[in-house]
Amino acid sequence: MKVAYRSDIGRIRLVNEDRGWAEQSETGLAFAIVADGMGGHQAGDVASQLAIDTFREVLQGTTAAHSLDERKVLIRQAILQANEVVFDMASRNDQYHNMGTTVVAALLQTENGVIGHIGDSRAYKWRDGVLSQLTEDHTLVNELVKSGQITSEEAINHPRRNVLTRALGTDAQVEVDVRGIPWAPGDLLLLCSDGLTNMVSVQEMTETFLLDELDLDGKADRLVQLALQAGGDDNITVVLMHHAEDTKQEE
Template structure:
């Protein structure tokens, strides 16, 4: 499995509140996470960094191939809930971090498939057999309105409150984690990203980059960030790519 990741502050924001981490664990398996922080002065970057650090520590030393599907689900859910506890505790004990939080989307990927843990509007897509499919569902106000037929998908994409989350990590003592199982095959790609990519770059443009056979994985990640910047770069942009191939050397 190959890995590449990139993060950019964008053209508008003064601070990059996105954080990401990805790493091989063993036997061609990998772990990855993207967190997009929110809050007052510096609080967003504190929340996202705490979430990534806690998740990484929780998964230290795992032997993924030996775990059952249910054990993998429990591991991902537990690591995210631990991150929620850490961020919430920090926010509760420090006035400057009051109500800080972060999105989180994390992947535990083996050769046969994996588990996604998800809170907020950062996303995971899979590119397989020439098609890009979004695997996660945004925890946003406009997505709820669209699901219930109150607004169209086009209206949702341009809604003035499209960034309002209905669920985030660290803002409440208890939080629900969405867990998603996925299967993938040799040649497939997983894309984890913050909304700085998904709100600025259309699915068909992302798909075209991932399909391109003339770029290595690093270059694909760079190109995705470039597209978001060219579209305006209104937010921080973070991209993690996992490529299901035989070579396990990291490219990013």
């Protein structure tokens, strides 16, 4: 497994409220998570960091000896525990009132993986020249598209496109979307915040992954630069995981 992680404050924001983490255990199980925080008075970065820290604490020490169904339970438990921690902090501190975060996370083994998410941070898989979106945004605009009230094209520039219908830490109870995915040699997984997907098209992402002259590190850099060149309106965070024979983490 190769891993590359990048996070950039962007061109507009004063604080980077995105957080990310990726790691591979000695047993071969790989973890990754991206969180995009929100909340007044710089509470967003507190929410996203708490979510990442809790997720790590729950999962570190986990072995690869888990079935796919067991890992689905595990990733759901880790995200729900993060929800408890963030909600508790927000409830007990006025300065953190209503803070929350999106989260998209992955647990990968040799042949398959599990994706869990809340909000509009996304997961994509690249296989055989095709980029597939693995998550569905929990947003008002996505609900409008699904109900046929607006088109996908109208959703791109809709004035309320950033309104979430679900987030981590804003309520005591939250639903986590969890799914299993095939994971084979040559596959590449992208986890990212909406600072990437609101600025960079699927076509541009595809063109990036097709550039054989760029290593995983270079592809992560290019994705961030494309978002910055398009305006960099938000924080941008990218985690790339490549199912490769040699194991390397690129910083």
